[in-house]
Amino acid sequence: xxxxxxxxxxxxxxxxxxxxxxxxxxxxxxxxxxxxxxxxxxxxxxxxxxxxxxxxxxxxxxxxxxxxxxxxxxxxxxxxxxxxxxxxxxxxxxxxxxxxxxxxxxxxxxxxxxxxxxxxxxxxxxxxxxxxxxxxxxxxxxxxxxxxxxxxxxxxxxxxxxxxxxxxxxxxxxxxxxxxxxxxxxxxxx
Numbered sequence: 001x002x003x004x005x006x007x008x009x010x011x012x013x014x015x016x017x018x019x020x021x022x023x024x025x026x027x028x029x030x031x032x033x034x035x036x037x038x039x040x041x042x043x044x045x046x047x048x049x050x051x052x053x054x055x056x057x058x059x060x061x062x063x064x065x066x067x068x069x070x071x072x073x074x075x076x077x078x079x080x081x082x083x084x085x086x087x088x089x090x091x092x093x094x095x096x097x098x099x100x101x102x103x104x105x106x107x108x109x110x111x112x113x114x115x116x117x118x119x120x121x122x123x124x125x126x127x128x129x130x131x132x133x134x135x136x137x138x139x140x141x142x143x144x145x146x147x148x149x150x151x152x153x154x155x156x157x158x159x160x161x162x163x164x165x166x167x168x169x170x171x172x173x174x175x176x177x178x179x180x181x182x183x184x185x186x187x188x189x190x
Contacts, residue, residue, distance in 0.1 A: 006129040007108070010117040011178075014125035015136035022120050022136050023078045025159070025171070027085040029118050032172055034086030037116055037179075041082030041090035042107070044121035048094045052077075058091070058110065065095035065103035078120065088115065101127045132178050134159060 011029055015022040026041065033039050048062070054072035059065070070079035070090040079090035095103040100123045111117070125133060135158045157174060 004127055004129040005105075007117065008131040009113070009115065010119055010128070010130035011132045011134070011175075012125055012128065012130035013118070013120045013134045013136065014122045016122075017138055020136040020138045021159070023081055025134055025136060026078075026118050026120050027081055028168065028171065029175065030082055030085035030087050032175055033116055033118075033179075034088075038112070038114060039087045040111060040115040040117050041079060041085075041087035042093065042104075042117060042119040042121070043078045043082070043090070044093045044095065044100060044104070044119070044123055046095065046097055046100070046123065049092075055092075059103075059106050061099075061103075061106075063096070064099040065093065065106075067103060067107050068092050068094075082118070087118065093121075097123060100124065104128070132174070133157070 013022050013025050013029075023043075030039050030041060048066065051057075051068060052072050052075050054075070056069040056071055057066065058069055059067040068091065070077065070083060070092060073080050073083050077092070079092050082090040091107055093100070093103045093107060100121075104124055104127075119130070125135070133156045135156065137158060159171075
């Protein structure tokens with residue numbers, strides 16, 4: 001049996017609920033990286049949303065999945081926030097749970113390989129093996145910011161929103177170390 005797809009150039013941000021800081025972390029990571037390297041933002045959702053007339057449809061396999069490219073920086077969507085933070089492109093994957101991996105693979109085949117991917121997705125965190133994984137927890141969770149017992153490696157970091165705000169420099173240090181490890185298939189100017 002083949003394990004989850006390993007994507008060394010991916011920073012995956014997962015979370016245990018809404019409003020726990022996933023998009024805020026994605027924006028911070030994109031801002032930090034975008035002056036050093038090309039960044040592509042990706043957001044996934046299990047809910048099919050109303051789309052702006054300015055979005056560009058890349059793949060329409062409804063009712064299973066839909067992939068769109070964000071083109072409207074003023075839409076107020078999380079993908080627009082990724083663009084404002086400095087990502088070169090931002091994509092939204094709307095999919096059923098059973099088709100999310102297929103939808104991601106469809107998009108991944110179309111992406112350039114010289115970009116870091118900053119992906120906000122709780123579903124893909126269970127299905128892919130990213131280069132770096134951030135798990136955002138609500139502030140009220142006990143043991144927040146501590147490594148879980150089943151954490152697979154040093155590439156898994158658990159944060160709460162308040163810890164993210166307090167320890168922004170620590171997040172930047174983690175990103176620098178990750179980039180310097182050289183697991184990417186392209187050079188990063190550090």
